[in-house]
Amino acid sequence: EVVSRLRERAAAEAEPMSGLAQRLVDEGLRMASQPGIVFRGGASGRRAALAAGPDVWEVVALIRSLDSRGDAAVAEAAAWLQLTEPDIRVALGYYGEFAPEVDAEVTANEQAAEKALRSWEAQQRLLA
Secondary structure, three states, X not given: OHHXXXXXXXXXXXXXXXXXXXXXXXXXXXXXXXXOEEEEOOOOOOEEEEOOOOEHHHHHHHHHXXXXXXXXXXXXXXXXXXXXXXXXXXXXXXXXXXXXXXXXXXXXXXXHHHHHHHHHHHHXXXXX
8 A cells, every 4th residue: 555655656746666765764764853844845845844834944044144142043033933942943953963954955045045136136227
């Protein structure tokens, strides 16, 4: 039964069964080691997120942007995102274990934002 469901899901996602199985096992192990983390798909691919809210990279990017540090940064991030401090600590726990992956997602978002800004600025120059 499991193999049948895996085959159906792989076909629906146009992904080889072995690749899908590996991804699902990896994500399952990550969720087991980091309770409160889920994985979501989207235009930028699959990424770790808080079950209660935003992607982990978004929490990390916000914390980096704050002037406060330590517990004050956790409290401020929780207020900004309307989450609890334990929620923020779940994201930090995931980041602690998978920092290079999350850092790459933050960087990719920053690059996409810079590209969008350059496009908008070029449009504004044309229209001025």
